Amino acid sequence: MYVCADSLDDLLARVYRQLLTRGTSIEPTKGSAREIYGALLKLSAPRLRLSRTESRGLLFSCLGELLWILAGSNALDFIAYYIPEYAKSSDDEQTVFGAYGPRMFGTGPNEQLARVISSLKSKPDSRQAVIQLFDRHDILEYHRDIPCTCTLQFVIRDRRLHMLTSMRSNDAWLGLPHDVFAFTMVQELVARSLGVKLGEYRHFVGSLHLYKRDDKKAIRYLDEGWQPRKPMPPMPQGDPWPSVRTLLEVEEAVRNGDASRTDRFDSMAPYWADLATLLDIHRTFKTNGNQNDIRRLKRHLKHDGYAMYINKRYGMASSIKEQATIFDRSNEASKARHERT
Template identity: 50%
Template sequence: MLSLKAKTLDDLLYNVLKSLIEEGLDVNPTKGKNKEIFGACLVLENPRARLSQTESKGKAFSAIGELLWYLSGSNNLDFIEYYLTKYGDYSDDGKTIHGGYGPRFWNNNNCDNQIQNIIDLLSKKRNSRRAVIQLFDSSDLSEEYNDIPCTCTMQFVIREGALKMSVYMRSNDAYIGLPHDIFCFTMLQEIIARELGVELAEYYHFVGSLHLYDNSLKLAEGYLKEGFQSLNVEMPKIPDGSPFEQINLVLEIEKTLRDGKVIDIDNYKNLTKYWKDIVLLLQIHSKFKAKDYSSIDSLKKQLIYIDYEQIVEDKLRRIRL
């Protein structure tokens, strides 16, 4: 059993990858050879320290894109391929991703809005232990699909006025999947905490098969050589109050950008500073995809959160090398 606790995502990733390289058992399942530790408990003490500060793992754009895919309730391939092109390998019909979390969050079995259900439950019963979201379903084993959820359940509890979250995953790719999962899930944790009017507590990530594929081994070793990234850098706090009106506006803007249209962010007067930064990152991502690097500098200067600016500069530098 691997048990690790850290204040930042980078601290956690460093120790996870080091443990897998040194202690992982060589296995060869369906998707290729890997080093595996079966049974892991990873604790992120500060869920806002969810973005990697390293050169190789600074994946803010794709992580934000995946989060918005979940929040939109969509499992459409064209949405997520805009941010993560490899998702096309996991579609059964070239249009959707069977295991996409969006419909499972918002319209599970065509009747349950699971996110709203747990918000309603914890609003009425602050000490409840029943606020559980189920993503993996028994029907996922009834047929062969190219993609089924790696995440089985999410549980939310309020303790001492703060929201804790625990996630159980049947399988987790430590190099590629884990950073995205922690980003998206801790963002969901904070969104729900804001909706409930409580503070943010620790995030617990339980994994059955935690693994590192052989084809990611050299990349993981390169990440470790970047140094122990113990910078306690955290994202700003989501503003108090219900965040869903802002999220819906961001989703509307995201769709406009993904459709190849241009926006003027100054036209969106209702955006708070927090969500304006997220939209600016979406704009910058669209410019990266169009290879319009000259426009990125002016957008970058509008970012309020300085660490986002550093992430953009790092990506520009890697492209220009």
């Protein structure tokens, strides 16, 4: 199966239709599922990495998982703060064996992303810029969680950075939206590190599957219909890693309730400050759920595309101005789409 789309929503819609109508029934360990074996998915506009729907607009959990990876962490308490279901993946109630972070950002041979960037700087046409996540040792003994992702490959062609993710297995409902978000963000980080444009994202999967318990959810997703597109803003030009380190420090402070370190918001570029503010909004909801505090924080955001995720996630109605803006953009997008057909 080959699916090409501009946005994550278009991609998911086509994937779910294919799985629901053509998927082969299988009985894996985690329950009955429909599977398509050997699927290649292409996202031609990687910044359209977030769903705009009610059910798949997973901004906060996606951001939390990305930062867990970038921190090089395998700590359960870190990721469970954003995705509590990860507790089921821990062998010892403290760590997650299959965590990607230590495999990408560890010391020595596990410092893989830095070596990929260095390789492409010295040899822009290299075909060896590959990160390995799944290891032969992962199946020597039982673990509750082993990597679903085998490799990440980066290539520069026509001064654009393209990326190919190869996965042994992918849950199309729970895993796919998170994987596309995290890996396209890593792709953009590498592109900025190399001073090249962001290219296309490809996602190859051995077993692309939809558990039957999620069939009705996928059908409801399809019933939501076409969504207006809103890409994330471009990552700032230049070396992104100092900003990533600052964001990780802020994330740790916010998650641990250390208000003394959140003053670094003011020194961050708007792109990164917005992500830090989203973390603060998430913390505010988890600690007191005060919508006035959330509205106050929301006013600090520079990118207007994040408002719908906040309103939806925290049960807040959009302001009149926000509703009008969304309505106008939706009409413009619908008109443009009609003119193309």
